[in-house]
Amino acid sequence: MSRLRPRTPFLLSLCPLLGLGGCSDQPTTFGETKAYTARERSVDWNADHKTRLMLRDAAGQTPATPQEKVSITAKVPEGWEELPARQFRDASWRVSGSEAECALLASVRGGVRGNVDRWCEQFGAARLSDSQLENLPKAELLGMPAKLVEIEGSFQGHSGWKLVGLITDSDPQATLKFTGPGDTVMQNLDKFLALARSLKVGGAVNRTTPPTPSASNAPATGGAAPTEQPATGYTGDLPAGWKQLPSQPARFRDAIFGVPGGDGDCSLCAAVGGGVRMNLDRWTQQFGLPPISDDTLAKAPQHPLLGKPARLVELVGTFKDRADQMMLALITEGNQVSTFKFTGPKAVVSAEKQHFLELAASLRQGQGVVEMPTTPADTAPQLPPGHGPVTMPVAPAAPRFEATVPTGWQPVARSRKELHHSFGADGEVYVDALGGDLRQLLDIWRGEIGQAPIADTEFAALPKTTLLGGDAVQLDLTGTFDSSSGKHIDSARMLVVARRDGDMNVFVKLVGDAAVVAAQEPAFSTFCSSLRRKP
Amino acid sequence: MNAATATPSANPSTTRPTAPAPARSPLRLVFDLLASMKLTVVLMGLLALLTLTGTLAQTVDGIYYVQKQYFESWGLWANVSLGDDLTVPVPLPGAVPVLGLLFVNLLVGGIARMRWRQRNLGILTAHFGIALLLVAGYVKLSVSFSGHLSLPEGAIGSTIRSFQEWELALLWQEGDQVFERTIPGATIENATGPSPVRLTGEGLPFMVDVSYFQEHCTPALKTAMFQSATPVVDGVCLVGDPKLIGTWPKDRDNRLAGCYVQIVENGARGAMGMLWAPDLLPTNVAAPHRPWAFEAGGRKWGLELRHKVWNLPYDLRLDKFRKSEHPGTTMARDFSSFVTVLEPGSMPREAHIYMNEPLRKDGFVFYQTSFGPDPKRPGKFYSTFEVANNPSDKWPEWSCYVIGIGLLGHFIWKLSLFIAAENRRRHEYEVRA
Numbered sequence: 024m025s026r027l028r029p030r031t032p033f034l035l036s037l038c039p040l041l042g043l044g045g046c047s048d049q050p051t052t053f054g055e056t057k058a059y060t061a062r063e064r065s066v067d068w069n070a071d072h073k074t075r076l077m078l079r080d081a082a083g084q085t086p087a088t089p090q091e092k093v094s095i096t097a098k099v100p101e102g103w104e105e106l107p108a109r110q111f112r113d114a115s116w117r118v119s120g121s122e123a124e125c126a127l128l129a130s131v132r133g134g135v136r137g138n139v140d141r142w143c144e145q146f147g148a149a150r151l152s153d154s155q156l157e158n159l160p161k162a163e164l165l166g167m168p169a170k171l172v173e174i175e176g177s178f179q180g181h182s183g184w185k186l187v188g189l190i191t192d193s194d195p196q197a198t199l200k201f202t203g204p205g206d207t208v209m210q211n212l213d214k215f216l217a218l219a220r221s222l223k224v225g226g227a228v229n230r231t232t233p234p235t236p237s238a239s240n241a242p243a244t245g246g247a248a249p250t251e252q253p254a255t256g257y258t259g260d261l262p263a264g265w266k267q268l269p270s271q272p273a274r275f276r277d278a279i280f281g282v283p284g285g286d287g288d289c290s291l292c293a294a295v296g297g298g299v300r301m302n303l304d305r306w307t308q309q310f311g312l313p314p315i316s317d318d319t320l321a322k323a324p325q326h327p328l329l330g331k332p333a334r335l336v337e338l339v340g341t342f343k344d345r346a347d348q349m350m351l352a353l354i355t356e357g358n359q360v361s362t363f364k365f366t367g368p369k370a371v372v373s374a375e376k377q378h379f380l381e382l383a384a385s386l387r388q389g390q391g392v393v394e395m396p397t398t399p400a401d402t403a404p405q406l407p408p409g410h411g412p413v414t415m416p417v418a419p420a421a422p423r424f425e426a427t428v429p430t431g432w433q434p435v436a437r438s439r440k441e442l443h444h445s446f447g448a449d450g451e452v453y454v455d456a457l458g459g460d461l462r463q464l465l466d467i468w469r470g471e472i473g474q475a476p477i478a479d480t481e482f483a484a485l486p487k488t489t490l491l492g493g494d495a496v497q498l499d500l501t502g503t504f505d506s507s508s509g510k511h512i513d514s515a516r517m518l519v520v521a522r523r524d525g526d527m528n529v530f531v532k533l534v535g536d537a538a539v540v541a542a543q544e545p546a547f548s549t550f551c552s553s554l555r556r557k558p
Numbered sequence: 559m560n561a562a563t564a565t566p567s568a569n570p571s572t573t574r575p576t577a578p579a580p581a582r583s584p585l586r587l588v589f590d591l592l593a594s595m596k597l598t599v600v601l602m603g604l605l606a607l608l609t610l611t612g613t614l615a616q617t618v619d620g621i622y623y624v625q626k627q628y629f630e631s632w633g634l635w636a637n638v639s640l641g642d643d644l645t646v647p648v649p650l651p652g653a654v655p656v657l658g659l660l661f662v663n664l665l666v667g668g669i670a671r672m673r674w675r676q677r678n679l680g681i682l683t684a685h686f687g688i689a690l691l692l693v694a695g696y697v698k699l700s701v702s703f704s705g706h707l708s709l710p711e712g713a714i715g716s717t718i719r720s721f722q723e724w725e726l727a728l729l730w731q732e733g734d735q736v737f738e739r740t741i742p743g744a745t746i747e748n749a750t751g752p753s754p755v756r757l758t759g760e761g762l763p764f765m766v767d768v769s770y771f772q773e774h775c776t777p778a779l780k781t782a783m784f785q786s787a788t789p790v791v792d793g794v795c796l797v798g799d800p801k802l803i804g805t806w807p808k809d810r811d812n813r814l815a816g817c818y819v820q821i822v823e824n825g826a827r828g829a830m831g832m833l834w835a836p837d838l839l840p841t842n843v844a845a846p847h848r849p850w851a852f853e854a855g856g857r858k859w860g861l862e863l864r865h866k867v868w869n870l871p872y873d874l875r876l877d878k879f880r881k882s883e884h885p886g887t888t889m890a891r892d893f894s895s896f897v898t899v900l901e902p903g904s905m906p907r908e909a910h911i912y913m914n915e916p917l918r919k920d921g922f923v924f925y926q927t928s929f930g931p932d933p934k935r936p937g938k939f940y941s942t943f944e945v946a947n948n949p950s951d952k953w954p955e956w957s958c959y960v961i962g963i964g965l966l967g968h969f970i971w972k973l974s975l976f977i978a979a980e981n982r983r984r985h986e987y988e989v990r991a
Contacts, residue, residue, distance in 0.1 A: 053728055053739035053759035063716065063869055064736035066729060068860065070848035072792055076777040076834055131785065269778055269802055288804065301931055304889065314889055344617070 095127060098221035100214035116218065118211050122181075123203025125215060127222065129165065131196050138190055138198060139172055146176030146186055164189045164219045165197050175205060187212060189219050257291055260385040262378035265289075280382065282375055287367025289379065291386060293329065299360055303336065306352060306364075310340035324505055325470040327384045327457055328353045329361050332467040335380075339369055351376060353383050381440075384457060424454050424491075427553035429546035442554075446543055449512055450535025454554065456527040464521065464528055465498060471534075472502040472517050488520055490551055491529060495522035501537055516540040520551045592659075593667035601660045608653055611636040620809040622722050629653040630699060661692045680968025687960030694953035702948035705868065707924070708843045709876035710932045710940040714900065715844065716873045718945045720866035722810045724835060726768065726817075728759070729849050729860040743866070746771050746817060754820070763855030764823040772798035774806040774813035777834055789818055791832045811838065819861050823854050833863035843933065843940045870945075871920060872901035877908075879929060879941045893929055895941040911943065922947050 072078070095114040099105055106115040106124070115126040131138065136156065143150050151159075151172075159170040169189040178184040185205040191197045199222070201208055201215045208215075257278035261267060264283035270276055278291040303315050315336065323334040333353040342348035349369040355361045363386065365372055365379045372379075422441050428434075432444035432452065440453040457464060466476040477485075485496040497520050504515035516537040521530035531554060533540065533547050540547075582590070591597060612628035615636070619627070627634050631652030637645045668685040672678055705718035724743030729736060739759055746768040749755040754767035770788045775798035780786050786795040796816040797803055807813050815835045821828040831850035836842060849860025874897050881893040894912030899919055901907075909917045917924040924943040932938040 051741070051745055051755060051757055053741050053757060053762070055739065057738050059736045059738060059869070061731075061734045061736060064729070064738065065846040066731065066736055066860065067846040067848045068731070068851055068858065070846075072794065075848045075850065076794060076832065077836055077839075078777060078779070078794065269797070 095129070096223045097218055100211070100218055103211075103214065103218070114222075118203065118207055121203060121207045123201065123207040123211065125199065125201040125218065128198045128200075131198055135170060135190050135192055135196060138196060139170075139188075142172065142174055142186055142188055142200070146174045146178050146184070148174050148176045162189055162216055162219060164191055164199050165222050167191045167193055167197070169197070169199075169219070178202060185209065187215060257293065258387055259382045262375075262382055265378065265382065278386070282365070282367065282371065284371060287365060287371045287375070289363075289365040289382075291361070291363045293361045299334075299354055299356060302354060302360060302362060306336070306338060306350060310338045310342050310348070310350065312338060312340050325467045326353055326380055326506075327464060327467055328355055328363050329386055330457065330460060330463065331355045331361070332463050332470065333361070333363070333383075342366060349373065351379055384455075423456070423557055424554055425557050426454070426550055426555065429543075429550055432546070447535050447539035449510070450533070450539050450543065452531065452533040452543075452547065452550070454529070454531050456524065456529045461496075461521060461523055461528045464530070465496075465519075468498060468517060468519055468532070469500060471506050472500045472504050472515060474500060474502060488551070490520050490522045490531070491524065491554060491556065493522050493524065495520050504534055512536060514538075518544065518547055589666065592662050593671045594663070595667065597659070597663050598667065601656055601663060604651060604656050605653070605660070608650060608656065611638065611648075611650065614639075618808070620807075622810040627652075657692055657695065661689065661696075664689050664692070677971060680964045680966070680971055683964030683967060684961045685964070687957045687962075687964055690957035690960060691954055694950040694957060697950035697953070698948050702946065702950070703868065704944060704946040704948070705866070706927060706942050707870075707874065707945050708940050708942040709874065710844055710935070711876055711879055711938055713844050713940075714873045714875045716870040718868045718870065719837060719864070721838070723866040724815050724863060725866040726757070726766075726833070727847075727849070727862045727864060728762075728766075729847070729862060730857060740866075743815070743863075747773070749817070756822070764821050764828070764859075766861065767820045767822055767827075769818050769820070770796065771815070771817040772796060773810075773815050774798060774803075775816040775834070776803050776814065777816070777832065778802075789830065791818070791830055794832065796832060796834065814839075815863060817863060819850065821852055821854055828852070828854070831861065833861060835863045835865060837864045843930075868947075870922060872899055874898070874924070874943075875900055876941050879939045881929065881939065890929075893926065893941075895926055895943070897924075921949065923951060 067074075097105075097114065097116075099116060102119055103116050103125075104119050106117055113127045113129040115124060117124045139156060140150050156170075159172060161168050162171045163169060169191045172186070172188040172190065174186045174188070176182075176184065178186065181204070183205050184203060185208040187201045187208055189199040199215075199219050201211070257270070259267075259278070259280075261280070266281045268279040268281050270278055276290040277293045280289040282289055299320070303320065307314050320334055320336070323336060325332045326335050327333065333355045336350075336352045336354065338350040338352070340348065342350065345368075347369050348366065349372040351365040351372055353363040363383050365375070424441050426442055428442070428444060432446050435443040435445055435451065435453075440455050443451065443453040445451045462477065462482060465482070469475065469477060485498065488495050488497050498517065500517045500519075502515060504510065504512040504517065512535065514537045515534060517532070517534040518540065519530055519532045521528055521532075531547075531551050533543065535543070608628055612624050615628065616624045628636075628650075629652070632654050633652050634650055635647040636650045638648045639645050664685055669682060669689070672682060672685075674682065703720070705720045707715055707718050709715050724747075725740045726743065726746060727738055727740045729738050731737070741757055745757070746755050749768050749771045752769055754769040757766040757768060772788075775796040777794050778786075778797040780790045780793055780795045786797065787799065788795050788797070796818070798816070800806060817833050818830060819833055820830045829852045831852065833850055837845075847860075847862055847864070849862035851858055851860045853859070876895055876897055878896040879893070880896070882891045883889060884891050892913060894910060897909050897911060897917065899907040899909065899917075907919075911917050911924055911926045913926060916926070923946045925946070926941070927944040928942045929939050930942070932940050
C-alpha cells in the first residue's frame with residue numbers, strides 16, 4: 024500500500040478555519056454612508072407621531088389633551104381661583120395672589136406608599152415609616168376616605184414650603200396635593216379640606232379612570248361608588264371585580280380588561296381587517312382545533328358588540344401550551360371586524376361568561392352615556408378623622424329608570440340590567456339601553472329566537488307603541504330561544520318594545536315559555552307604559 | 559511507537575524486564591489528546607446533551623435565544639428541570655467550542671493520524687465529508703444572513719429585512735438620493751435605562767444619545783391610569799412592562815423593540831424622540847420608512863429603529879399569489895408565488911416559487927415562507943419569502959454525497975475483501991476435498 028499524499032500541508036491549510044467565535048466590541052459610531060435611490064429607500068419624511076408609532080385614529084388614541092380629561096366639579100373656596108387645565112392634572116387651583124397651588128389627579132398608580140415616598144423625596148424629607156403611614160389622619164377625597172399627609176421641606180428650590188396631600192387607598196389612587204409656602208398652606212388648610220370634600224366627578228368621561236374604592240375601604244355613605252371608567256375611547260360597564268387596563272392601540276387592543284384573579288385576558292379589537300374567516304381560523308389554530316365551518320358559525324348565538332350583532336364563539340383546548348383553556352370571542356361580520364375576546368383557564372372563563380357578555384353589550388366608543396353617580400359631598404355623612412375603613416361592596420351603576428312592577432315578578436339580584444325581573448320557570452324581563460343601530464338589535468333578538476334578519480317591509484310594518492314618551496316599535500316573536508349566555512327555551516316567546524333615545528336604543532325585553540308569556544302579556548304592557556326616567 | 563511494540567520478542571520465554579517507556583513530549587501529548595477517540599466520544603456526548611437541553615429550552619425561550627445561547631456560544635448554564643418546581647443550572651460548553659474541537663479531532667485523529675492508504679480511502683473520504691459539514695456550519699455562522707421580503711401582488715421590492723436583528727439608521731436626503739448610515743442594534747441593546755449610549759459619526763454635526771432600549775414594547779398614550787417608567791414625549795410613552803402589555807412574545811421575531819433618542823448638538827441636549835420598530839407587522843408590508851425627523855446643522859435628518867435591511871442587486875415583482883385550500887375549509891393546502899426578477903440590463907426572468915422549490919439567483923435563495931391578507935386591498939394577499947444568502951448553502955448536501963461515497967467505497971472494499979477471503983476458503987476446501 025502506498026501513501027496517497029503528505030498530510031501536513033492539508034492540516035495547515037485548514038487551520039485558519041479554527042478562528043471560531045471571536046468576540047468584538049460593538050462600534051458606537053455610525054457606519055459608512057450608503058446611497059440609495061428614492062425608490063430603493065422610500066421615506067415618508069412627514070409621517071406624524073400617530074402614523075409613525077401606529078397610534079390609530081380612534082377616539083382616545085390620540086395624545087391626551089387637557090380638554091378630554093375627567094370632568095370635575097368643585098366648590099372653589101373663596102380667595103382661590105381655578106387654573107387652566109394642564110397635562111396630567113385633572114384639575115388645579117391656586118390661592119389667588121400666591122404661589123400655593125392645588126392639583127387633583129383623579130387616577131394615579133404607584134400605591135399610597137409609592138406616591139407618599141415620591142412626595143417626601145420631592146421635598147427632601149425622610150420617608151414615613153409604616154406605622155406613620157398607617158396612622159395618618161383621615162379626610163375625604165372624591166367621596167372616598169383618604170390619608171392626609173403633611174410634608175415640609177425644600178421644593179423646587181423653595182425652602183420653607185409645605186405639601187399637604189390627600190391620597191385615597193383605592194386602586195388606582197386619587198390624589199389632591201396642595202403645595203406652597205408653609206404659612207400660606209397652613210392658613211388655607213381648612214379651605215383645602217373643604218375643596219376636597221366638594222370634589223365630584225361628573226359629566227361625560229372618555230379618557231381617565233377615576234378610582235374605584237376597594238371593597239374594604241369604600242365609605243359607608245349609602246351612595247353608589249363611582250363607576251370605573253376606561254383610559255381609552257372605548258367604555259363599558261365594568262362587572263364587579265373587573266377593571267380596565269391601559270389600551271395598546273398599536274397591538275390592536277383597543278380596550279383591555281382585567282378579570283377577577285387576574286388569570287385571564289380580555290381585550291377588544293375594534294374595526295380591523297382580515298375578515299371573519301381569517302380571525303376564526305387563527306383562533307382555532309391557536310387552540311389546536313379544526314376550523315369552524317360557515318354553517319356552524321351561522322348557528323352560533325348572536326350578541327351585541329359595539330352596537331352591532333356579533334357571533335359568539337366558544338373554544339376549549341390547549342392554548343399557548345396550557346391545557347384546559349377556554350376562549351369566548353365575539354366577532355362582528357364583514358371585512359372590517361370587531362372582536363372581543365376573553366381567554367383564560369376554563370374555570371375562570373366559564374365563571375365570568377355572563378359578566379363578559381354583559382360587558383360586551385355595554386361597550387361603546389368615546390362619549391357614550393356614562394353615569395358616574397357619586398354621593399354629594401355636602402350631604403354625605405363624613406367620616407371622622409381617624410375613622411377606620413368601612414366595608415361596602417362595589418355597587419352597580421345607579422338605575423336610570425323606574426316602573427310599576429307587576430305582582431308576581433321577582434327582582435333578579437346582582438344584575439347589571441335595569442328593572443331585571445323573573446317570572447315563571449325561566450321567564451325574565453328587563454330594561455336596558457344599548458348603542459348602535461336599532462334594526463341591528465332587532466336582528467340580534469330575532470337571531471336569538473331562530474329567525475332571519477328582519478326584511479325592509481317587515482321592519483316598516485312593525486307595530487308601534489309609546490315608550491318613555493316617544494315612538495317605539497314592538498316585536499313579538501316565537502320559536503326556540505338560545506341566548507348567547509347559554510339560556511335555552513324550547514317553545515319560547517319574546518316581546519320587545521324598543522325606541523331610539525338619543526344615541527342609544529332603550530328597550531324592554533321579555534322572554535319566556537310561550538304559554539307563560541301569553542299570561543304575562545298584559546303585565547308587560549302595563550310595565551312598559553309605566554316606565555319612566557328616574558328624576 | 560511505544561516500547562512494547564519496539565521490543566523484539568525473539569524468544570517469548572525470555573523474561574527480560576521491559577525498558578521504561580520514554581517520556582512523550584508535550585506536543586505529542588496534545589496531539590494524542592486531540593486525536594483521541596475518547597475525545598470524540600466525549601464531544602459527541604456533549605453535542606447530544608446540548609441538542610437535548612437546547613430543544614427543551616426552545617419551548618420556553620424561543621428559537622432565536624436558544625440558538626444564541628446553546629449553539630452560537632462558548633458556554634452556558636443550562637437549566638435542567640428535575641421536577642415541577644426544581645430547576646438546576648448545569649454548566650455546559652457551547653456548541654462553538656464543542657464543534658471546533660470535534661473538527662480538530664476529526665482532522666488530527668480521523669485524517670492526519672490515519673494512514674493514507676488505499677484500504678482507508680473510504681473512511682478518509684467520509685471524514686472529509688464530515689469536515690466539510692462542520693466547515694459549512696462555520697461559514698453559515700460567520701458570513702451568511704437571512705431575512706424576509708414581503709410583497710403584495712403587483713408590488714416590486716428589493717429590500718430584505720432581518721427577522722431578528724435590529725439596527726439604528728440615520729437617514730438624510732439630497733435630491734432624489736437617500737443617504738443612510740447604520741449602527742448595529744447590539745450597540746444600543748444594553749442601554750435599557752436612563753443612562754444613554756452615545757453614538758457619533760465622522761462628519762456628523764451632532765451626537766445621538768440612545769436610552770431606555772426595550773426589546774419589546776408598545777407606544778401607549780400616557781394617562782393617569784398608569785405611571786410610566788419611561789419618558790413621555792408628546793403624550794406618548796413606550797411601555798414594556800409585561801404587567802401592562804402582557805407577556806412578551808417568546809420568539810424574537812415577534813418582538814417590537816423601541817428606544818428613546820436625544821440629539822446632542824454642540825454639547826447641548828436637543829430634541830428627544832421615540833423610536834419603535836413595528837416594521838415586521840403585516841400592516842407594514844411595503845410601507846415606506848418613517849423615521850423620526852429632526853433638524854441639525856441646517857439639515858433635516860431622520861432616525862429609524864428597524865430590523866436590519868439589505869438591498870438586493872435586483873428587484874423582485876410578485877405577479878400572482880396562488881393559494882389552494884383543503885376541501886370545505888379555508889386552511890391552505892399549498893401556496894405559491896409567481897414572480898419576475900427585474901435586473902437592469904437583463905431580460906426579465908419569471909419564476910414560480912413554492913414549497914421546497916426556491917428561486918436561486920446570484921447567491922440569494924428565495925423560499926416561499928408565508929402569506930397574509932393585504933391590509934390595503936381586501937381579498938388580496940401578500941406573499942412572504944425568506945431570503946437567505948449563504949455561500950455554504952449547498953455544502954451540507956455535497957458533504958452528504960461525500961460521506962455517502964466514502965462509506966459506500968469502504969463497504970465495497972470490505973465486501974470485496976470478504977468475498978476474496980470466502981473464495982480463498984472455498985478454494986482451499988475444494989483442494990482438500
